[in-house]
Amino acid sequence: MLHKLEVLFLKIYMFIFKLVTMIMPFRWPKTFEGADSSLKLVQFMASQGHKNILVVTDAVLIKLGVLNKIFDELQRLGIAYHVYDGVEPNPTVAQIESGYDLCDKHDCKAILAVGGGSPIDAAKMIGARAKNKKPIVKMTGLFRVYRGMLPLYAVPTTAGTGSECTIAAVVTDPVQRKKLAAMDLQLMPTAAALDGALMTGLPAHITAATGMDALTHAVEAFVSRNAFGRTDEKAIEATKLIMKHLDTAVTDGSNVEARQQMARASHLAGIAFTQAGVGYVHAIAHKFGALYHTPHGLANAIVMPHVLDYSVDNCAPRLAYLAKACNIGPAGGTDRQLADAFIQRIRDMNAKFGIPTQLDKLKASDITEIAQSALAEARFTYAVPRYMDMPTAEGVIRKMLMAA
Ligand SMILES: NC(=O)c1ccc[n+]([C@@H]2O[C@H](COP(=O)([O-])OP(=O)(O)OC[C@H]3O[C@@H](n4cnc5c(N)ncnc54)[C@H](O)[C@@H]3O)[C@@H](O)[C@H]2O)c1
Numbered sequence: 001m002l003h004k005l006e007v008l009f010l011k012i013y014m015f016i017f018k019l020v021t022m023i024m025p026f027r028w029p030k031t032f033e034g035a036d037s038s039l040k041l042v043q044f045m046a047s048q049g050h051k052n053i054l055v056v057t058d059a060v061l062i063k064l065g066v067l068n069k070i071f072d073e074l075q076r077l078g079i080a081y082h083v084y085d086g087v088e089p090n091p092t093v094a095q096i097e098s099g100y101d102l103c104d105k106h107d108c109k110a111i112l113a114v115g116g117g118s119p120i121d122a123a124k125m126i127g128a129r130a131k132n133k134k135p136i137v138k139m140t141g142l143f144r145v146y147r148g149m150l151p152l153y154a155v156p157t158t159a160g161t162g163s164e165c166t167i168a169a170v171v172t173d174p175v176q177r178k179k180l181a182a183m184d185l186q187l188m189p190t191a192a193a194l195d196g197a198l199m200t201g202l203p204a205h206i207t208a209a210t211g212m213d214a215l216t217h218a219v220e221a222f223v224s225r226n227a228f229g230r231t232d233e234k235a236i237e238a239t240k241l242i243m244k245h246l247d248t249a250v251t252d253g254s255n256v257e258a259r260q261q262m263a264r265a266s267h268l269a270g271i272a273f274t275q276a277g278v279g280y281v282h283a284i285a286h287k288f289g290a291l292y293h294t295p296h297g298l299a300n301a302i303v304m305p306h307v308l309d310y311s312v313d314n315c316a317p318r319l320a321y322l323a324k325a326c327n328i329g330p331a332g333g334t335d336r337q338l339a340d341a342f343i344q345r346i347r348d349m350n351a352k353f354g355i356p357t358q359l360d361k362l363k364a365s366d367i368t369e370i371a372q373s374a375l376a377e378a379r380f381t382y383a384v385p386r387y388m389d390m391p392t393a394e395g396v397i398r399k400m401l402m403a404a
């Protein structure tokens with residue numbers, strides 16, 4: 001148990017954090033939505049006078065031809081572009097540096113990021129690196145991107161991280177064995193396109209994992225003590241859309257309508273957590289990503305039921321609200337029954353999507369390091385509904401250990 005005074009101190013700190021977040025001047029991206037919205041985004045870039053840009057993406061998307069129509073549109077509009085496709089899942093500092101070298105070499109004045117959270121986050125840091133001329137790691141943490149970034153236009157191809165509308169960029173530092181988050185208002189993209197048709201080739205297991213990431217954003221934002229009316233509205237809408245469309249997006253990947261609705265859900269969840277924050281699910285999942293390269297969405301999906309089981313004592317009415325909004329649980333059930341039904345639904349979704357309840361790579365000898373890292377990440381950043389101390393965090397993480 002954390003000392004009562006410590007919990008009180010953290011609550012007061014987080015309350016001040018909440019007030020600051022509520023009045024901070026967020027500049028949300030101009031958003032294009034629907035069929036060929038990615039091309040409309042390119043046209044918007046042209047209207048902004050961009051003539052020489054860096055396209056940040058990954059090699060898989062290039063190989064699949066996901067960007068072909070976008071390249072055609074750039075050519076048609078006479079925008080010169082240079083492609084950096086060296087981003088891999090959980091992008092590293094070195095990959096960002098390589099992208100920056102290309103950007104600098106060709107003197108690109110804006111960036112178009114097309115991809116999942118990895119290329120969009122990498123693009124944010126490449127753009128920040130171009131403006132700040134200081135090491136990537138020094139820009140991680142809160143509000144350390146002093147001089148902004150190059151104008152960034154984002155097309156998410158997963159649904160997803162919501163990175164196209166967040167002020168965060170997550171970078172892996174293999175030296176520290178950590179995932180580091182840069183959070184700064186200036187990391188918000190200028191504009192974004194939610195083009196579900198670009199997602200039809202996303203394999204079922206990645207669709208499931210990334211969809212569960214979006215669900216984690218919505219749920220952690222909703223149970224956060226920093227939630228307020230605007231974030232609640234987005235988190236509820238996102239949760240409803242995910243509960244309705246994720247299954248179809250996974251089982252019938254070519255269903256453009258389900259893809260489009262999931263793109264919207266991911267975007268709304270991104271807006272919600274940008275102001276309300278996430279929680280211990282992300283804090284633990286980030287360390288899994290850093291230590292074992294576990295894909296971000298998969299890590300969240302595995303961790304979420306375990307953390308919610310612990311948190312439910314302090315947020316049953318909030319989870320019950322989400323359950324009712326999604327028609328989950330017994331009619332007339334108590335808050336606790338509905339909250340438990342909501343958590344059970346998450347377990348059922350994981351089971352259906354083939355997502356395990358334990359992490360096969362998790363080593364017993366790493367549990368203390370993971371717990372320390374998660375508690376440190378959450379302490380002054382996330383307004384979690386129920387705090388953990390070290391033994392509790394270790395206990396929650398131990399539940400994800402495969403039986404020997
Ligand atoms: N900035 C934020 O606010 C934020 C929020 C949550 C997570 N993240 C970060 O985002 C990263 C994860 O991003 P992600 O989950 O979107 O995955 P990702 O970008 O790492 O992509 C996962 C895989 O899916 C493939 N892929 C992507 N789109 C595809 C498509 N349309 N068709 C076929 N294959 C496709 C990629 O090539 C890659 O192999 C992590 O580093 C995570 O920490 C950032």
Ligand SMILES: [Fe+2]
Pocket residue numbers: 161213216217282296300
């Ligand atoms: Fe996430």
